[in-house]
Amino acid sequence: MLVKEKLERFAYLLELGGYLDWSEKIGDLAKRYEYEPEYVRRTLLNLYGGMGSLNDLLIYRNGQILITETEEFGQLRVDIFNVIS
Numbered sequence: 457m458l459v460k461e462k463l464e465r466f467a468y469l470l471e472l473g474g475y476l477d478w479s480e481k482i483g484d485l486a487k488r489y490e491y492e493p494e495y496v497r498r499t500l501l502n503l504y505g506g507m508g509s510l511n512d513l514l515i516y517r518n519g520q521i522l523i524t525e526t527e528e529f530g531q532l533r534v535d536i537f538n539v540i541s
Contacts, residue, residue, distance in 0.1 A: 460486050462539075467482040472525060474516065
């Protein structure tokens, strides 16, 4: 899976979990990746640290954690970080 595709799936999972602001931000970065990869890389790296970062999110729906989706989200988070760092 290409970085852009990973980012698009990442955005979808965020939307599924109700993180609409995060989803929109990541979706925008996915669109920009082909033309501004360095900007996207720097922006993404900033989203990985601190309280309330991508590292803190779990995917929920109707008050229930979605285990499969959360595991996929976690793997995508690691994969994307490994590519951009």
